[in-house]
Amino acid sequence: MNSSEARTRLVDRGARFIPPLIVLAGFTGLWYLYALFGLDENGRKTALAYPHTVVSEFFGGGPEGEQPWQLLSALGLTFVVALAGLVIAMVLGVIFATLMSQADWIETSFYPYAVLLQTVPILALVPLIGLLFGFGFNARILVCVIISLFPIITNTLFGLKSAEGPQHDLFTLHQASRWTRLTKLQFPAALPAMFTGFQISSGLSVIGAIVGGFFFQRGPRDLGNRILLYSNRLRPAEMIAAVILSALLGVVFFQFFGWVGKRLTSSWYKQVR
Amino acid sequence: MNGDPTSATPALRFDRIGKIFPDGTEALTDVSFEVRAGELITVVGPSGCGKSTLLRIASGLDEPTSGSCHVDRQNVGYVFQDATLLPWRTVGRNIELFAELHDMSAQQRRDRTADAIDLVGLSGFENHYPRQLSGGMRMRASLARSLVMKPPVFLFDEPFGALDEITRERLNSETLRLFLHEGFAGLFITHSITEAVFLSTKVHVMSGRPGTIVGSYDIPFDYPRQEDLRFDSTFAELSGEISLALRGAHA
Ligand SMILES: Nc1ncnc2c1ncn2[C@@H]1O[C@H](COP(=O)(O)OP(=O)(O)OP(=O)(O)O)[C@@H](O)[C@H]1O
Numbered sequence: 001m002n003s004s005e006a007r008t009r010l011v012d013r014g015a016r017f018i019p020p021l022i023v024l025a026g027f028t029g030l031w032y033l034y035a036l037f038g039l040d041e042n043g044r045k046t047a048l049a050y051p052h053t054v055v056s057e058f059f060g061g062g063p064e065g066e067q068p069w070q071l072l073s074a075l076g077l078t079f080v081v082a083l084a085g086l087v088i089a090m091v092l093g094v095i096f097a098t099l100m101s102q103a104d105w106i107e108t109s110f111y112p113y114a115v116l117l118q119t120v121p122i123l124a125l126v127p128l129i130g131l132l133f134g135f136g137f138n139a140r141i142l143v144c145v146i147i148s149l150f151p152i153i154t155n156t157l158f159g160l161k162s163a164e165g166p167q168h169d170l171f172t173l174h175q176a177s178r179w180t181r182l183t184k185l186q187f188p189a190a191l192p193a194m195f196t197g198f199q200i201s202s203g204l205s206v207i208g209a210i211v212g213g214f215f216f217q218r219g220p221r222d223l224g225n226r227i228l229l230y231s232n233r234l235r236p237a238e239m240i241a242a243v244i245l246s247a248l249l250g251v252v253f254f255q256f257f258g259w260v261g262k263r264l265t266s267s268w269y270k271q272v273r
Numbered sequence: 274m275n276g277d278p279t280s281a282t283p284a285l286r287f288d289r290i291g292k293i294f295p296d297g298t299e300a301l302t303d304v305s306f307e308v309r310a311g312e313l314i315t316v317v318g319p320s321g322c323g324k325s326t327l328l329r330i331a332s333g334l335d336e337p338t339s340g341s342c343h344v345d346r347q348n349v350g351y352v353f354q355d356a357t358l359l360p361w362r363t364v365g366r367n368i369e370l371f372a373e374l375h376d377m378s379a380q381q382r383r384d385r386t387a388d389a390i391d392l393v394g395l396s397g398f399e400n401h402y403p404r405q406l407s408g409g410m411r412m413r414a415s416l417a418r419s420l421v422m423k424p425p426v427f428l429f430d431e432p433f434g435a436l437d438e439i440t441r442e443r444l445n446s447e448t449l450r451l452f453l454h455e456g457f458a459g460l461f462i463t464h465s466i467t468e469a470v471f472l473s474t475k476v477h478v479m480s481g482r483p484g485t486i487v488g489s490y491d492i493p494f495d496y497p498r499q500e501d502l503r504f505d506s507t508f509a510e511l512s513g514e515i516s517l518a519l520r521g522a523h524a
Pocket residue numbers: 294295296298299300319320321322323324325326327482
């Protein structure tokens with residue numbers, strides 16, 4: 001690749017960021033307008049904070065003179081909770097999916113409960129988790145696990161079953177063991193779908209961490225904690241800052257797993273977009 | 274090659290094979306013939322007459338409902354209609370696959386893989402992924418994958434059916450070269466009469482479903498066979514006869 005080509009590629013890449021930045025600028029403008037002139041239904045000025053106040057809250061001290069950077073340390077904690085929950089869900093999900101792929105009876109026995117995990121409203125489950133597991137740190141991780149498990153199970157299972165009949169025939173012809181079939185055929189075939197599952201769940205896990213922190217107030221303060229705190233104390237600027245941070249964390253997770261999955265499979269797998 | 278074909282015991286023998294699928298489809302009835310080392314036997318027949326089923330039975334992937342099939346199933350080469358390469362493995366790693374499944378030593382595996390890649394003319398493509406290959410190259414890789422095991426019995430299920438005429442003819446010649454080099458007992462399924470006559474020592478014609486052998490033709494040409502054999506008058510005559518029989522089989 002010569003240098004002018006490299007430059008063109010760099011420009012192309014940069015160009016991709018321009019349209020979303022324009023949208024961001026427009027959105028920020030509207031935000032300022034509303035914060036300046038917006039009125040609520042009683043004709044009073046709204047309590048919406050200005051974007052720059054929100055941004056300064058990322059680094060500033062909290063209400064009642066807490067130390068600076070408190071939002072960022074809360075972010076770090078939420079990151080840890082979400083990651084721990086996600087990793088546990090990945091391990092459990094892949095194990096469950098693998099077991100289900102090995103025998104129909106295992107799948108038919110457990111799949112309905114996997115679906116249940118997905119359909120039960122997590123908010124309704126949270127108080128119960130508190131009663132059973134306490135209102136501390138572990139309960140928050142558990143919420144993340146529950147909320148991220150299902151997409152990992154279904155996508156992995158789908159992937160493990162995606163190996164085609166003739167490919168299985170190759171292994172049958174050569175008297176391959178169940179284990180060989182699993183490791184040399186089904187797992188590699190499942191990899192793209194597995195990472196799709198991880199990616200979906202990574203976003204969910206961050207949501208789980210926020211919900212968990214929101215409810216389980218014992219232990220160190222994370223973003224969910226903070227959001228509840230700010231809402232109780234009517235601090236819109238901090239609240240918006242916390243929400244934006246949690247959304248960004250979700251995006252980072254999502255992009256990361258997308259990137260890893262692509263690194264592992266792009267040489268052979270044609271992504272359907 | 275294993276000397277005089279007729280003196281060896283058959284490497285593969287079908288004895289009054291019948292196959293009825295659980296849904297009631299009768300695919301094969303009363304199929305008997307044998308293949309010896311150094312023979313390359315072709316079966317032609319109308320679509321859906323049970324040719325693939327016959328090969329699946331020969332390889333042990335399927336069981337006959339009546340009759341019996343005698344073959345050493347430990348080591349049967351089987352080339353499917355599609356190349357069925359594993360897309361996440363490079364060509365080299367695909368060709369190693371069977372050796373790997375049989376726990377062949379690393380050294381032997383490497384040597385045999387390199388030989389097989391050479392034999393099918395894929396040198397230089399070891400590190401390509403299947404999706405980077407043409408259809409013909411994928412078929413070569415599929416052939417090489419089976420060659421690594423040096424199987425005494427080789428089954429081919431219309432391996433070149435999806436390829437263009439020129440590529441097919443080239444691969445026909447290469448199949449013959451492999452056949453002479455390895456001396457296996459070959460059973461080859463095809464739709465193409467030219468392909469059948471060019472390749473084989475004997476052509477069996479199968480009837481429509483349920484499939485059974487309705488005609489057999491010894492092909493008298495010596496090996497190695499040249500490309501222009503296809504324009505030989507005896508070749509044309511034989512092809513015509515088989516074509517007629519096949520038309521009867523369709524009816
Ligand atoms: N698993 C199965 N269950 C039921 N019927 C089957 C099954 N497999 C094949 N058949 C039927 O058996 C018949 C023979 O199938 P087979 O695939 O052996 O045909 P073929 O001669 O190879 O055809 P083609 O030339 O089109 O490949 C077909 O009618 C097919 O529908």
